[in-house]
Amino acid sequence: MENKSKNKFLRKANSAKKDEFYTQLTYIERELGHYKEHFKGKVVLCNCDDPRVSNFFHFFSYNFENLGLKKLISTCYRSQSADLFSENKSEKAIYLEYTGDKNGDNIPNPEEIGIKHLKGDGDFRSQECIELLKEADIVVTNPPFSLFREYVEQLIEYDKKFIIIGNLNAITYKEIFSLIKDNKIWLGCTLDGRNIWFRIPDSYEKYHKIEDGIKYAFVASTVWFTNLDYKKRHEDIDLYKTYYGNESDYPKYDHYDAINVNKTKEIPKDYEGYIGVPITFLNKFNPDQFEIIEGLNRYSILDGPTEKTRGKYLAQVNGKPIYVRIVIKNKKLINNI
Numbered sequence: 001m002e003n004k005s006k007n008k009f010l011r012k013a014n015s016a017k018k019d020e021f022y023t024q025l026t027y028i029e030r031e032l033g034h035y036k037e038h039f040k041g042k043v044v045l046c047n048c049d050d051p052r053v054s055n056f057f058h059f060f061s062y063n064f065e066n067l068g069l070k071k072l073i074s075t076c077y078r079s080q081s082a083d084l085f086s087e088n089k090s091e092k093a094i095y096l097e098y099t100g101d102k103n104g105d106n107i108p109n110p111e112e113i114g115i116k117h118l119k120g121d122g123d124f125r126s127q128e129c130i131e132l133l134k135e136a137d138i139v140v141t142n143p144p145f146s147l148f149r150e151y152v153e154q155l156i157e158y159d160k161k162f163i164i165i166g167n168l169n170a171i172t173y174k175e176i177f178s179l180i181k182d183n184k185i186w187l188g189c190t191l192d193g194r195n196i197w198f199r200i201p202d203s204y205e206k207y208h209k210i211e212d213g214i215k216y217a218f219v220a221s222t223v224w225f226t227n228l229d230y231k232k233r234h235e236d237i238d239l240y241k242t243y244y245g246n247e248s249d250y251p252k253y254d255h256y257d258a259i260n261v262n263k264t265k266e267i268p269k270d271y272e273g274y275i276g277v278p279i280t281f282l283n284k285f286n287p288d289q290f291e292i293i294e295g296l297n298r299y300s301i302l303d304g305p306t307e308k309t310r311g312k313y314l315a316q317v318n319g320k321p322i323y324v325r326i327v328i329k330n331k332k333l334i335n336n337i
Contacts, residue, residue: 021198021217023142023165025055030190032059034230035163038138040068045136047075047124048143048151056141057096061108064100072098073132075122093122095132124151133158138228140164142198149175152225156184161228168193168221171279172324176225177301180282181292188224189232192283195220223283236289239269239334254319255312256296258327269334276315276325294327 046056057074064072075095097114101107120126124133124143133139133154139162143151148166153175155162170176179185197208197216208218243250243259250259250268258274261267264281274293285292295301296315301324303309313321 021142021145021200021219023055024197024199025058027191027196028055028059031163031188031224032140034189034232035226035228036067038161038228041070042137043071043073043135044069045073045075045132045139046141047073047129047133047136047139048141049074049076060140061098061113064098064108065106069100072096073136075118075124075129075132093118093120095122095129125154130154130158133160137161138163149173152176152179152185163188163224163226163228165191166223166225167219168223168279170225171282171326172295172297172301174301174304177295181295181302183287185225185227186233186285186287187282188226189230191223193221193223193280196222234286234288236286236332237264237267237284239267241266241268243268243271251317253296253314253325254316255309256314256327258296258325260317260322260325267330269330271330272333274327274329276327279324279326281326281328289330289332290328291331292326293329296325296327 044060046054046060049056054074057072060067060069060072073095076093095116095118097116098108098112100112102112103109118126118128120128123129137160139155139160142165145167148170151164155164156179171180176185195218198219200215200217202215204215204217206217209216241249246268249266250261250271252259253276256274256276258276259268259271260276262278264277264284267275267277267281276296298313298315298321299305299309300314315322315325
């Protein structure tokens, strides 16, 4: 119930298409530190970022040489003012290009950053923004909450590497879950679906707190999604529970042949069949240790209702529906000795 109530703000933002949630620098620094080797010689695109308040642009411009970047591009939606570089408000959408420090002070000065106008409104779906996407090697941003599926679809279509912020419940979207199952995207390293603070525009009437004159919103179930690999992703989950001899602790679903596990730490090390786990399992998922088989909600996440499953609640135990489960199979079965 706690996450549900705290997500009311996010749902209202979705319905009103108020998607300007600016990620704090500390969250960006913690996550991107796990991918340093991926950035050398690469073009990075932040294509949902107002440079006045974008900590993604700040991070990459101030760490340009340290990461060995080739170029940084940031696109800005229409009618944003480039106060960082000019006292005049821009009537047009802009994009910025930064190719590194030129005067030796190790600071991205305004005169070192190319400011260019876009013909359109800067929407990531516009053709001119797609051309910038084609130029990029890696996309890093916080895309609009209400357009997350469409945004990811575009990244996959153009075969881009990415590190983006989204909501944990996006895992339950058929399009996203299919990519996770096929090991084409996965969760990032540092955010585990807990609640984090986002800066929001001054014009927003709904907010949770103000600090130093800046408005913030508290958003639940926030995670990183990426298709860049990192070391921690290949660490095995330590398993110490056993199924055999404790079968009553692991009831089966009423309409699906798998045992139910309510917490990742309770996954049995010796069960050879299908295991249903909460979606938070993906925070620790090691593709070398487990295989993802299916997603269960009312129906299959992958297939929806079929003639065989229609009218049956698949994520149900002893007549009681439970929240979404991911069905997995252990690749490294540990038998009792």
